[in-house]
Amino acid sequence: DAGITQSPRHKVTETGTPVTLRCHQTENHRYMYWYRQDPGHGLRLIHYSYGVKDTDKGEVSDGYSVSRSKTEDFLLTLESATSSQTSVYFCAIGDHRGPGTEAFFGQGTRLTVV
Amino acid sequence: GENVEQHPSTLSVQEGDSAVIKCTYSDSASNYFPWYKQELGKGPQLIIDIRSNVGEKKDQRIAVTLNKTAKHFSLHITETQPEDSAVYFCAARSDNYGQNFVFGPGTRLSVLP
Secondary structure (H helix, E strand, O other), X not given: OOOEEEEOOEEEEOOOOOEXXXXXXXXXXXXXXXXXXXXXXXXXXXXXXXEOOEEEEOOOXXXXXXXXXXXXXXXXEEOOOOHHHOEEEEEEEEOOOOOOOOEEEOOOEEEEXX | OOOEEEEOOEEEEEOOOOEEEEEEXXXXXXXXXXXXXXXXXXXXXXXXXXXXXXXXXEEOOEEEEEEOXXXXXXXXXXXXXXXXXXXXXXXXXXXXXXXXEEEOXXXXXXXXX
């Protein structure tokens, strides 16, 4: 794996509680992404960051917030978890200095909201 | 926005046969098309990619073709092996959406021994 660590790897939480997922990279890549993966939907972008304190919304951002205070860390927060946010969450990083450069994915965090 | 469709959703082949997965995209400005392989319990890993100025790319048993006019691209796996069994995702990236990737829904490939 390309120097990406997601924590925790598994989490069970109750509806209405806040949850924060962490993505840590050692590659010094500028771009970081949070995706969720659900059956039949593939990978859908939640939020992304293109630099420290520079973030933007993706396709499914409602109910999620992010923060990036350091190049290496990108946090995803569910302010008040709901059952519809039960999913597998993947962090990805990318350099993208030129056209057509890939994104590298972490191992994923399986979140269950009960 | 960009929309990526992928077919088939499941594919079973006999070991040694070829497998083909097809994707279409909607944004003519898309210029980069990676393919990812995801094994159970792991994150997606890039297996091959193609840029919009290239029609075909090959890497050993894997090849990707791109038809910009028709806005579709395909993954070809020859001489399939049981370890090719996984979920495969295509994706497209357009400068219209920054550096974001839009993924297809995935194809579950099973290679039967």
